[in-house]
Amino acid sequence: MANDKLRLFRKIIVVFLKYGITYLCQRVGALAHRWTYKEVSNPKNVVILGGSFAGIPLAKRLTETLPTGYRVVLIEKNSHFNYLFNFPRYSVLQDHEHKAFVPYTGLARGAPRGIFKIVQGLATDIGDEEVELKSGGRIRFEYLVIATGTTQNAPAQVLSTEKEDSCAELRDMQGKIRSANSIAIVGGGAVGVQLAGDIKTFYGDKRVVLVHSRDQLLPNFGKRLHSYVIDKLEHLGVAVMLGERPQLSRAAGPMSLAFKDGGSQAFDLVIPCTGQTPNSSVLSSFGPDAISMKNGRILVKPTLQVQFHDKPSSKGYHIFALGDVAETGGPKMGRAGLMQAEIVRANIASLIQGNSKLKSYDPDPLEGALKLSLGKSDCVMYMDDKEGDNFLIPVKGGKEDLQVAQAWKMLNASMGAS
Known part of the structure; x- marks a missing residue:
């Protein structure tokens, strides 16, 4: 096992060098973005359904990169981020359970004014250009990302939203x-x-x-x-x-x-x-063919755009899915959601710029x-x-x-x- 440590350390060093430079570039870009983004009265929405381990990193990166005229709208049913990794431990250990629920209020801290909005609600249906909420409200979108995850039995998850x-x-x-x-x-x-x-x-x-x-x-x-x-x-x-x-x-x-x-x-x-049951029902009316008959996950292209079979190519290009709800070919792990989020962010940026050449997701072993x-x-x-x-x-x-x-x-x- 000592040999395992040495071999893994070598791999991590390579990854650290690769992504370390990328991370530094992202931080510099985010700093410049704060000064160039301008709030507008009627921005186009990039809507994310789900504020968990895939939706959160995507929302954060979009607040650092979206151009003026666009904003992030995060729709999440829960009042707080549920840190599911610790739920088994906090189902046994007393007096720590409150730590597993993190407020969303600091998510966009430091981001430009007007670039981020969070809506507590449950999306029940979508159309070509809007999301319908259980409350009856509707939110228009230019781009939509489905990151709704899966449903599991307690204590892997809880039923309450507060x-x-x-x-x-x-x-x-x-x-x-x-x-x-x-x-x-x-x-x-x-x-x-x-x-x-x-x-x-x-x-x-x-x-x-x-x-x-x-x-x-x-x-x-x-x-x-x-x-x-x-x-x-x-x-x-x-x-x-x-x-x-x-x-x-x-x-x-x-x-x-x-x-x-x-x-x-x-x-x-x-x-x-x-x-685990994938939370893919939001597509059951708009694109039932995009839901796998085998496991209920959302079918996606390598670009993580939803794979619609019964819609012309001009439709559905602006809808993405990632994380545990999507059939990405990657592991169902939080780290994989992080990597997929960057692919989706880059592809949305390309589409906004009018560039049809998009990135493809290629899982890395470290994600698993x-x-x-x-x-x-x-x-x-x-x-x-x-x-x-x-x-x-x-x-x-x-x-x-x-x-x-x-x-x-x-x-x-x-x-x-x-």
Whole structure:
């Protein structure tokens, strides 16, 4: 594993040199943009649906680059940015849940006046030139970007759209976990694995069973990671059952699970951590052919423009999709959303300038790098390489709140702000 560190360090140095120069150029460009952008009375809207890990970096970059006459309109159903990475930990650890909800108020701090607007609402339908909201309102757009992500079971997500109610949901899960003696977690993806490890390290006396339908945990990654995680979980005292697909309800609660050998086990608490549903329904009327019949994701071209099959080429060119809701060919990770955001930004800039030559998205292995917490004080970094190689690096220590301050910094917010 020491060799893994050295090999990965070499790759990171190359990437750092490549993107470090790009980042410096972006900062210089953003500074110049502040002085050249002028507020106008009726700007054309670049509308982004969704203010999460793909929509946020895109909104920030557009506020640094859009020319005079255009502005960013971010439509987001939640009152605060939901830092989903920490939801499993804050479903177990008490008195930290409020940190997972970051205000959007600082997002455009330092940007030119008039270039950014945020609207709290849910987009339900789109047309060629406007978005319809659940409230009945309509917002016109020159360009539209769909970054609506996916829907998952609690505790991967919450149902509420307001911070206080969302915190209450996480506290409710904390209470259920605290009062249960036997807990089954169904689903061996990242959320299920992290939740199992956290429960067992913060409540060592509880019986914790992780149930997974396949023969490999974290099936989107290599078997080396599976073996490492299995060993860590068993060392913590988490029982792992593979190849089991018990019937269960969507809500967490007490339940008896039936297994394929004919036996069953009763648990004080069963927590479903299975599956993701892409939030692509906003296209169901305007472009149903652009929604994959296989997985419900939005089909996109390499340029990340939505792939409409039943519209002339002059229509739909101004609509993009990225992140977990889109079938991009890249990993479903926050880092991938960041890279895709820059492709979309560059292509919108080209279209505004009348340039039809657009950039294509080519996933980089670093976008799929995973940092997975395995209990209170352990985590592992893992990455698959294009050449079929992989990197696995154990990491010790870290804060109980999982370095949530980085999320607040990303949104230019001060920790503790409402």
